[in-house]
Amino acid sequence: MSLTGILDIEKCAFVAAGSLREVYVHPVDDDVLVKVVRADVVGPDGHPVQRNRKRRRPWGVYLSFRREIDEYLIAARNQISTPDFRLPFARPLGLAATTRGLGLLVERISDNGATVPTLASLHKDGKLTPEHIAALHRFFEYCIEHHIVLGDAHLGNLVVDPQDSDRLICIDGFGEKTLIPVHRYSRRLNERMLRRKMARVLASIG
Incomplete structure (x- = not known):
């Protein structure tokens, strides 16, 4: 092609x-x-x-x-x-x-050609483990440390790295969504936003 x-x-x-x-x-x-x-x-x-x-x-x-x-x-x-x-x-x-x-x-993001399930799918099927929760914490802390902006972080946008089960990958919704990119220019504001998003994601698990 x-x-x-x-x-x-x-x-x-x-x-x-x-x-x-x-x-x-x-x-x-x-x-x-x-x-x-x-x-x-x-x-x-x-x-x-x-x-x-x-x-x-x-x-x-x-x-x-x-x-x-x-x-x-x-x-x-x-x-x-x-x-x-x-x-x-x-x-x-x-x-x-x-x-x-x-x-x-x-x-x-696939595992030997097979689609990798999102955390939302794992949660729905009752397969979300404490290891996944720990990986969620590491993921958000990593994004805070490296000033990664996540406009839309939720369980449906996160998958486990098939090469490293301790690591999560965001497959959609990253980047600055606000008209004025305040989170891109301020580490403090981005950290505050990411911690709010992490709290919402963890709350959605119940």
């Missing part, structure tokens, strides 16, 4: 859907996922149909793509001075034209 060709989403295996995007497996490379914006949330002008006009931004429905790419670029810069730094989120790999508009190509 040509790198400049258009990906036919109808030929991609469906993985999951959220409030804004759908996720598919790349038709050629099983280690790559393709995130596309749901057709029902895209207005004729490329902005979300329910977004307040006064809060519209030039990226339109692709704002979430920009957040993830920005966070990856910032983390990659930090890796230069901290060689042992490990990304706590799935890597964005690029952008591609698809039959459903622009697609964000991202690293697929």
